[in-house]
Amino acid sequence: MTILVVGATGATGRLLVADLLKHGQKVKAVVRSSEKLSEFLKEDNLQIITSGILDLSDAEMTEHVKDCEAVASCLGHNLTFKGMFGHPRRLVTDTARRLCAAIVANNPEKPVKYVLMNTTGNRNHDLHEPISFAQKCVIAIIRLLIPPHSDNENAADYLRTKIGKNNKMIEWTAVRPDGLIDEQTVSNYTLHASPTRSAIFNPGKTSRINVARFMAQLLTDTNLWNTWKGQMPVIYNAEPTE
Template structure:
């Protein structure tokens, strides 16, 4: 079995791939370009690289990608450029999540004993309405403005909502897909893993008192979700928020 990582050429996705390969796991990735992959990754026999735009793959091609994968990790995001933020596709993440889930369902119709894990990277600015999450009025106003002015935020919200709505924690879904939506706060780059804390909801105002989360810690948490059944069962069908801790390194 393998893990499929989409958004693998991004700053966080690359770290997820590195950690999976370091654990000796088989990994599939779908990337537009291999430019950001290291030579060691390109030459790693455990890494299967498909160079393509995910949304341009046919249904059959995408089904081939998810077949044999026990976990899907989605680190897709919009490029931080004018075209990336305001151009098409406006629903990059949502459409990718929807198509991946449909591909999983198609390939898993005859075998639903072991659910496929779906890990979605999201944002602490995405309020978990279905869990009854409450946020300060000042934050709610700011987020509503961001939602209107910055389309990728609305895309992230819709992607998480798709998983919540279509795969609630009920027996009626036959456990084809179980998911965790990981919500980091302000992302920063660090070289090494450090201690971090996980909460079911934000403990800070994400606009006016934001915390920080290193990308490598997000990758570490995702790897732990994949490898540790107890941790997965703790957070499945939830939207945990991850912050860097101030108590030192792991």
């Protein structure tokens, strides 16, 4: 299958590209600089589109997704002052909105998968996930002071409320890792419909390579996709056993 990946040069996006190529998938990667994917440039199954994702015109975006069976977004804001508070403040949300519009414009014969990398700090309101009053207060402050958090919330809400679960052209999943860490290899991980611990006061750990593996499997494994489509699965590294 052919998969469009945005955020492909990020810490998790690079791992997702590597995983997909390793397993024989065709990848289109939208990147500002091809140098950041230099180790993959000789891969026959990789097509690099050199551009900021929101710099593409509607016509260009529609053309790029035309032959894709799936889209994966690992977009995030750079942890710099400009990245956190500069433009585009709605990078993840606006990308989701425009890519979904491009998919619809192509009128695909079967639904295109959209996998969004999100966060456990964002609640799935379809499930009315309970959190403590203290966590509500902290999240409200984060939402007010750190624009990327609101962007993550709005992107998932766009998929959840605007695309919905019965769209004939787009199916989606929003993957929610907890505290992200770097590991060299894929390890055991657990999946949950909702967080099993507080993202603020008792966060778990999730390795980026495990997130990439789960996202790749969602995109390519029909049974796994049917289990989690229209949902916001939480992924944690498995707790070590004594």
